[in-house]
Amino acid sequence: MTALRRGVLALAAPVLAFVVAAVVTSVVLLGTGDSPAEFWQVLLTVPAGRNIVNMVNFAAILYLSGLAAAIGFRMNLFNIGVEGQYRVATFAGALFAGQAFLPGALNTVASVLVAMAAGAAWAGIAGVLRVTRGVSEVISTIMLNAIALSLVAYLLRRVGNRIGQTIETDEIPSNAWVPGFSLVPGETAELYGLALLAVVAGVGFAVVLNRTRFGFELRATGYSESAAIASGVDVKRMVLYSMLLSGAVAGLIGMPELFGASHAYGSTIQTGIGFTGIAVALLGRNTPLGIAVGALIFAYLAQQASPLGITAGISPEIILVTQGVVVLSVVIAYEVVSRYRSRLEQSAVAAALEAERRHEEVAA
Amino acid sequence: MSRTTAAPAGRLAVSLHRIGKRFPGVVANHDVSFEVRQGTVHALVGENGAGKSTLMKILYGVHKPDEGTIEINAERVSFSSPTDAIGHGVGMVFQHFQLADNLTVLENVVLGAEKRHGIADAARAEIGRISTAYGFELDPDELVETLGVGERQRVEILKVLYRGASIIILDEPTAVLVPQEVEALFANLRELKREGNTLIFISHKLDEVLAIADEITVLRRGTSVATVLPGEVTSHDLAELMVGAELPSPSTEESTVTDDVILDVAGLTVSDAHGRPELADVSCTIRAGEVLGIAGVEGNGQTELVEAILGIRKALAGTITLAGADVSTWGTRRRRAAGVGYIPEDRQRHGLLLDAPLWENRVLGHQTRAPSSRGIWLDRRGARADAQRIVTDYDVRTPGIDTAARALSGGNQQKFIVGREMSGEPVLLVASHPTRGVDVGAQAAIWDHIRAARRRGLAVLLISADLDELIGLSDSIRVILRGRLVGEFDPQTVTPQQLGSAMTGASERTEEPV
């Protein structure tokens, strides 16, 4: 199959999914008496410089979230607990950084590591339950999400400082803050310094997945668990490592915002990122590049949708509907396209072999 | 063993005319025509991949033909599902039994035919009646999970009779039976024929076909080649019609067995999750240059033996020694890295990543060693180069090494697997049904590779249901029955009947030592 054809097929599914989502969204809006035209107008206006920066920041955060989910998804391990792992990790990281046991940049680095460890540990609970007792990680990670919310709320109440209506952990000393940098010239809003973690993590993911033995075994387990076992992969160990790694990356999600803007964990922390990350991972087909594109698109949608309430009188929640429909359509579309591609390949193989045979008969 | 010499007369039960069927990338049937007379046993023979199963699935309504017509009892029909076929009195007993383990015999039989006798007592009575009439001895309330192979086959036949089938298709019914059970089946079939039923019998076992059939149709490469009477042909004639060329024959050659013990299994015991023994006190030895064949009916512990040797399944007791080292506690990866090659019984589930390209499949099972890896890194170039080498050396028909494994035919997939497992100089090859579902050409090639490797000193554990393969390739044969090794035979002198007796434990005479 030619590279062009392969490329077209790869894009066909997401494009199809967005078309379907666009249609469904418009229909829903019509049904509730809102105007699809106004919706599209708001959504498609060119964003201001400040909004672009916010978008890229959010995209980086979504990327990390998607990556965390994708690590598991690549081996058919469904870590739905990214949200809980992100909360636990960010809390742990903020708490540690706030105590300032170490000076300056050391504090930052150590805190990030603490966050990763906390995220990994929380995910590890589900991994251990799966490996030792066969508990479905789908249910256990979701339960752990809920437990995490209550647990962090309790701990925050115990160790946090009440500031007006909110409670926050001790503020991180300014010498541990990570400076941002200017993305759009002339704009004061900056890209979080730690947003670069997304790039690092993405490259790391790509390298590990495609060029290391561990990555091969991870993908093999995702292709066919029975074949992986026969080839010597210790699936139980794989499940555990995968969950730990997934949790560790989830631990990074809150870091850019923590060290770049809020400097403390508070009850106003952004929620739902874990779930959006799952959607982004599915949209990007669990590949490093695909997730990046997915994250950018979802960040764009989220950013552009926020003024919907004011400018068009449409509840911004509609964008959640769009996102949801995109996810469902894309997984269906991927399935259809991959089956079609398989059939094409089989026909191509048969045709090539037939031609070869005829060539042999002539030569003989 | 009787052979009819006169052509049976009577109405036509089934008439197929110029049937054709295509799937993406493959032509399964083209221009197939033959007729089956009512009250006869009509055999359909051909090698693996000749299109027999597809043709019968068309007759049973699972597939629709692209070309051609079907007539049942002289009436033209067009089936769009098995329900239509069942409605016309056609029933099919599949090669791979289609039974739900967690349901009872009754539930399996009435499924889809609940309207006939309900799903309770009336159905129970009817099943009892059929079972008694043909001597099946089946208890309607027993879970299918607990039944043996022969019993399950009888449930399949009962299913078909329960629905009032008078035209019964049997797809390779003797593939999982030993010679004694085959005779029992044939007795059942003759009884069915006497009652006026029509039987279509698919097989590639020519001796059996000549014993039971009234008429034989030969398929080759998807088309019907000839229809003959058993009295007019020998099995050799049939084989030539099937293959159209020289038959490969497993032949024996000079012994290459050395004195170096490569594999030593002692007292191996394996149980399942409920504590029931699947392997009990199994001991055997394989030397360099020796092929040890294990014969046995499916489900007697072969799979467990293979998995225990590879480390996929934990043993309760016993030791396994590989080239002098005790590997009993080693994991699968370590054993494979130590030089154990594995040709799995089910290549699609255990031997290949179907949706991955061929070169990545080269890495599978060998991801800790060159040429596929260097330390923690994957050596893509090394893997690709070696994949290419395998494709060339083992005559794997594929457009390239980036093709997904799924796109290759069964025979080529198997050749690739054999090539992969022979690479890296293994000391032990565990080959489980290595030529199952493989066309004759690939089968011969695989046998040649195994013999060549044996000459170079490879030790081989060969598990097979093909008695000819076992007799032809092995230096010694042992029989496995209910988890124990119960007999040792010399392939030069043993007959399929002797093996069959050992495989069922139905030996009445005692052997005299020679």
Place this chain on the structure above:
Amino acid sequence: MSTMAPAPTEHPAGQAAQRRTSGRLSRGGRLWLYALAVLVALSLARVVTGADDLTSAGTLRAAIIAAIPIALAGLGGLWSERAGVVNIGLEGMMILGTLGAGYYTYYQGVWIGLLGAIMFGAIGGALHALATVVFAVDHIVSGVAINIIAAGVAAFLAEVFFADLAGGGATQSPSLAQPPSITVPGIAGWSDDLADRGWFVVSDLAGLVNALTADVSSFTVLALALIAGTGWVLWHTGFGLRLRSCGEAPTSAETLGINVYRYKFVAVTVSGMFAGFGGCYLALVASSGYANGQTGGRGYIGLAAMIFGNWSPGGLLSGSLLFGFTEGARLRSGGESVHALLLVVALGLLVLAGWQIWKGHRTAAVLSAAVGAAALWWYLVTDTIPGDFTEMTPYVTTLLVLALASQRLRMPAADGQRYRRGQAG
């Protein structure tokens, strides 16, 4: 020269058959024994800890109300998985149910509200069926996607429906009517008296009787009838046999002329309908209307109940009652009751550890003993349990239940398989 060894005579298949029939006979009896044991244990805990509300009629009533939504979700899961499709999207379908109930009940009353909830749930179910049955998408991925859609749809439509209504808001509906309750005249009176006496076991039993006969929602009766009905349909009708065959051996069913796609599609849609009913119950009986996020993971807890119940209606009901009880106890007297429950759990785990040692499962026994000891220590060291922790009760219970559930669970053989036609033979 050949050698022969004597052939083994044991036949493992026969033993299995024996085990099966003996298991069937005493299963009903064993369930009654467990129920009695639980009652005695709880009564004991009540007397020892002084947490009088632990087994009061009020708590048990709350337990039933908490259990029913979980049971309905589990029932939905049962229908789907018995046909071979894993339905993680139950949570989303339940959310759609709460929304439908909120909207339709406000304008048309509880019974139309119920129909509306079921319809909304059915739409969710049909979407999941479309993805998994028609397109053979991975079941879990589809379920997760449905949950995302449902959450978004509910958040959006809630604002559209309720923001402008008096008593409502962007995230909740106004207070809604409740379905009628039923009270059995004679029994309700004396059982209430007896329950107040505080006698060991007798009063607790009376409390149970009272909870079942006084002020019982008609929706509860309907739900219980549906659970019993499911048992009858799936195991005593031809339709149920075919549906179960799709979950056990779909290729076999196909060869027998059964349209597997159709049965799976119906099963998954019905599964959505039950989840929708569960959502309706949640909104109208367990709460006073629709609120964003009110399902709180019950869809998943329902699945856990189904697994705990070994994919049978009776089992899933007992599992739901277990979760419902912990939830009911928490709602009524929060910290105190959950604290008492801690004692029950601790002792239960220690007993389990003993039984596991006797059976020879050492690692499991160590685990049970460790958790049991930790729970006991926590009980002794504290007087009550802080609110944040009692909130976790259903989720921790789910984890515990799943972790401890016996290995002898048997799910439908083809559950979760991506099925495509034409693979037989």
